[in-house]
Amino acid sequence: MSIAVVAIALAAPFTGVPATPPLVVDSYRVVAQPRLGPADTSTVKAPDRFRIRSVFGRDTFLDIGRGGTERIAQTSEGDGSLFRNQFTAQPDGFARTGFERYESLVAYVLGQARGGTLTLTPVTLAGKAALRTQVDLPANDCAGLPPRTVRVWLSQRTLLPLRVVERAKSNGHIVDATSYSYRLINAPLPAKTFAPPPIGPHPFRTNDHFTRTSPAAAAGPLPYTPRVPAVLPDGFARATSGWAPRSGVSGAEGSIAPFSWLFAATYRRGQERIEVTQRVSKKDWPDDPFGGECQPLQTEPVTVNGVAATFGVGQNTVPHIYWHDGPFLYTVSGPYPRDDLLAIAASLHKVGS
Numbered sequence: 001m002s003i004a005v006v007a008i009a010l011a012a013p014f015t016g017v018p019a020t021p022p023l024v025v026d027s028y029r030v031v032a033q034p035r036l037g038p039a040d041t042s043t044v045k046a047p048d049r050f051r052i053r054s055v056f057g058r059d060t061f062l063d064i065g066r067g068g069t070e071r072i073a074q075t076s077e078g079d080g081s082l083f084r085n086q087f088t089a090q091p092d093g094f095a096r097t098g099f100e101r102y103e104s105l106v107a108y109v110l111g112q113a114r115g116g117t118l119t120l121t122p123v124t125l126a127g128k129a130a131l132r133t134q135v136d137l138p139a140n141d142c143a144g145l146p147p148r149t150v151r152v153w154l155s156q157r158t159l160l161p162l163r164v165v166e167r168a169k170s171n172g173h174i175v176d177a178t179s180y181s182y183r184l185i186n187a188p189l190p191a192k193t194f195a196p197p198p199i200g201p202h203p204f205r206t207n208d209h210f211t212r213t214s215p216a217a218a219a220g221p222l223p224y225t226p227r228v229p230a231v232l233p234d235g236f237a238r239a240t241s242g243w244a245p246r247s248g249v250s251g252a253e254g255s256i257a258p259f260s261w262l263f264a265a266t267y268r269r270g271q272e273r274i275e276v277t278q279r280v281s282k283k284d285w286p287d288d289p290f291g292g293e294c295q296p297l298q299t300e301p302v303t304v305n306g307v308a309a310t311f312g313v314g315q316n317t318v319p320h321i322y323w324h325d326g327p328f329l330y331t332v333s334g335p336y337p338r339d340d341l342l343a344i345a346a347s348l349h350k351v352g353s
Helices: 100-114 338-346
Strands: 027-034 040-045 049-056 059-066 069-072 081-084 121-125 128-137 148-155 161-168 174-183 204-207 237-246 260-269 272-280 298-304 307-314 317-325 328-333
Touching (some): 100 148, 100 307, 128 161, 298 317, 317 338, 328 338
Parallel strands (some): 081 204
Antiparallel strands (some): 059 069, 069 081, 298 307, 317 328
8 A cells, every 4th residue: 555755844843742851860770670580780871881780590790881882791601792882873773771671662652652642641650750651562473472562651750661561462461571760860870880890801892983073073084074953852962973984784683784984973861862873875775774573663654855764663663764865874763753853854954054
């Protein structure tokens, strides 16, 4: 069935609710307690510092990142890992939050709520003011999961997740559940929180060759002048940006090969992120770069300044737009509905112009 390309008047973007949370969170410590198994403890400080402590069997895993370098400590199983110059923005990279398992679901919920297609109901959860909603998830054949309903509680104060419960549609039995408890919110963190952990002499190593710098400085090594947004929701500011000679792999199961000359920028409001990328290619995207294997994804043709584009969203996929214009491929993503992301995409302009 053919679908008409949607052209939208973008007169007043970013009017949906919830808007700016009462408390914008830059740093915190969170304990993620799954229904089964040990808890993970993560300490996060925007824009890119994290410390994750996980227990698997008899081993404790320590994963620490700062400034684009991530180290996983050595254990009895091996010498650990060292990841340098990591990509910062989707679809090439990702951020650490302590609730990675449901981060895309949270972005989906906020985007749908801000677009008026999902209701967030004020409730109380364990004495905390929360916003509750429910989302349907189709069966996931890859993971052997049945169709589910997912109930999500977000903090009214911060919009961070408090609890997520997945139930089988057929009988209501709990399939999975995780509770999140936060402390040290925007408080001083111990001095050695993000100190590099010990790794062995032969760790696993990778290097994305992503150089962090301002958009204006990235215009030097790049064969083009990067484009950045002139329009963003209140409170968002550039947190990280930079360039790399080649992008990362993207798409479902890494099915889209790297492209040349990546520029990426992340704009933050606390832990909320809007991300913009640009790369060189004579050809269009072969598929949705944000797609995931066996993940629900709905796409819709739209236009960005008269150029054909695609809006994509799914219960486990951040809302996003991707398109091909001249010699470049672009993406814009974040926890906002279609119209708002289109307003951001339409405002992209060359740095300094």
